[in-house]
Amino acid sequence: MTAHELVTQAENLPLLSHAALRLANLLGHDTRANHELVEIIRCDSLITARLLRACNSPLFGFAQPVESMDQAVLLLGHQKILQLVLTLSFGSALSCALPGYGVEANELWHHSLTTAMTAEMIARNHPDLDADPSTAFTCGLLHDIGKLLLHQVLTPETQSAIRAKISERISSADAETLVLGVDHSAVGACLLGSWNLPGSIVEAVANHHQPVLNPIPKLSAITHLADCLAHLAGSSPGWESFAIHVDPGVSGALGLSPEKLERMVIGVRDFSEVVQQFMTMK
Amino acid sequence: MPPIGKWDFPVPRKAIVIGVADMVVCNDPAAELVTYSLGSCLAIAVYDSVKKVGGLLHVMLPDSTIDPDRAQLAPYMFVDTGVPRLFHAVYSLGGDRNRVVIKVVGGAQLLDPQGIFNIGERNYRSLTGLLARHDHKIHAQDIGGFASRTVRMDLATGIISIKSPATGAYFL
Numbered sequence: 001m002t003a004h005e006l007v008t009q010a011e012n013l014p015l016l017s018h019a020a021l022r023l024a025n026l027l028g029h030d031t032r033a034n035h036e037l038v039e040i041i042r043c044d045s046l047i048t049a050r051l052l053r054a055c056n057s058p059l060f061g062f063a064q065p066v067e068s069m070d071q072a073v074l075l076l077g078h079q080k081i082l083q084l085v086l087t088l089s090f091g092s093a094l095s096c097a098l099p100g101y102g103v104e105a106n107e108l109w110h111h112s113l114t115t116a117m118t119a120e121m122i123a124r125n126h127p128d129l130d131a132d133p134s135t136a137f138t139c140g141l142l143h144d145i146g147k148l149l150l151h152q153v154l155t156p157e158t159q160s161a162i163r164a165k166i167s168e169r170i171s172s173a174d175a176e177t178l179v180l181g182v183d184h185s186a187v188g189a190c191l192l193g194s195w196n197l198p199g200s201i202v203e204a205v206a207n208h209h210q211p212v213l214n215p216i217p218k219l220s221a222i223t224h225l226a227d228c229l230a231h232l233a234g235s236s237p238g239w240e241s242f243a244i245h246v247d248p249g250v251s252g253a254l255g256l257s258p259e260k261l262e263r264m265v266i267g268v269r270d271f272s273e274v275v276q277q278f279m280t281m282k
Numbered sequence: 283m284p285p286i287g288k289w290d291f292p293v294p295r296k297a298i299v300i301g302v303a304d305m306v307v308c309n310d311p312a313a314e315l316v317t318y319s320l321g322s323c324l325a326i327a328v329y330d331s332v333k334k335v336g337g338l339l340h341v342m343l344p345d346s347t348i349d350p351d352r353a354q355l356a357p358y359m360f361v362d363t364g365v366p367r368l369f370h371a372v373y374s375l376g377g378d379r380n381r382v383v384i385k386v387v388g389g390a391q392l393l394d395p396q397g398i399f400n401i402g403e404r405n406y407r408s409l410t411g412l413l414a415r416h417d418h419k420i421h422a423q424d425i426g427g428f429a430s431r432t433v434r435m436d437l438a439t440g441i442i443s444i445k446s447p448a449t450g451a452y453f454l
Contacts, residue, residue: 102447124417225435231321232392234319236321237447239447239448240427240428241428242391242392245394246399251396251398253423258398259348261398262344262401263343266359269342269359
């Protein structure tokens with residue numbers, strides 16, 4: 001089975017609004033006019049309502065009620081609005097349970113959002129990598145989206161075979177490839193490519209378990225580190241969820257030491273709690 | 283119809299949830315302590331079966347010297363600042379250092395041959411070093427592996443039950 005076959009034959013592709021995909025395509029473009037964002041978001045009444053609800057939640061704590069999209073864009077700025085809309089849009093797709101992976105409802109969304117906030121932080125703290133923090137956020141948010149499709153073809157037999165491989169200290173992604181012929185990274189990248197998302201995001205999702213580090217670390221390296229940090233900070237859903245092979249080059253390329261990594265885990269734990277508040281927001 | 287009190291229903295236990303970087307010590311034998319999402323973190327359980335007092339600590343990192351300010355605010359985040367508080371709290375409810383049984387769960391590991399990401403192992407080493415310095419030994423443990431675990435302590439018996447997405451419950 002190839003990633004392309006899986007994407008084209010899948011029966012339950014994640015439902016995403018046209019507005020969310022158009023906004024994802026705006027990532028990485030420097031010239032984004034306020035009215036352009038507002039027009040796209042206003043076309044989707046569900047996203048508009050959810051966004052205004054989020055803006056009026058204690059999470060943002062604005063003194064005045066936010067009543068319109070124009071006001072929301074002015075108050076939050078382009079990056080935050082984009083992140084929030086993408087989070088709300090992909091949230092419903094990522095919040096389903098994936099029994100084939102041992103993932104309960106909302107767990108993948110929590111992990112994806114924690115990874116997203118971590119990837120944004122890494123991009124912001126590493127200007128030398130020349131990575132747009134907002135794009136890094138989206139890479140983190142979408143890095144495991146391939147699991148939504150791959151779990152549809154998991155059977156009790158293939159699950160057992162994957163877990164048997166993991167017990168031999170093979171990573172879960174490599175075990176997927178050995179048993180199914182493809183892993184969730186490749187499937188996710190193929191899906192995002194079919195939605196015409198920017199190539200940098202497709203690269204990051206495709207390589208988030210084998211990051212590209214040379215000549216400079218690409219978004220896949222940021223996503224890889226963010227994914228590992230989210231697992232270490234307690235957002236680690238699924239069977240044998242620590243069976244992730246850490247790329248041996250990533251520590252050197254991003255200047256990591258055990259102490260620095262542990263300090264980062266503290267910050268990611270704080271993100272994880274913000275995510276929990278966001279997910280339980282009334 | 284059996285008389286009142288003879289129904290064979292399990293009594294629902296009062297679950298007290300311990301978050302990440304948190305601790306609870308309790309002497310209510312009708313309750314259980316539970317902590318979720320135990321990956322590379324450690325759950326350290328201390329129990330005195332005579333006084334029926336038990337404590338559960340969920341620590342995240344081995345050494346508070348990396349962030350002393352955070353250790354002031356959240357001492358249960360670190361092995362070196364959390365574990366002494368756990369023992370003192372158990373003793374303050376009547377636990378005896380010669381009777382307490384110590385059980386440890388967690389410390390899952392990513393596959394990192396360089397060891398930089400092996401926080402689970404560093405947590406465990408920090409704990410065993412600290413316990414050895416105070417002449418304590420671990421009575422039972424379930425350490426390492428790749429799974430995230432949920433841990434429960436029954437305060438009537440001190441029995442620890444462990445569950446992960448990959449397994450049913452097993453006991454320590």
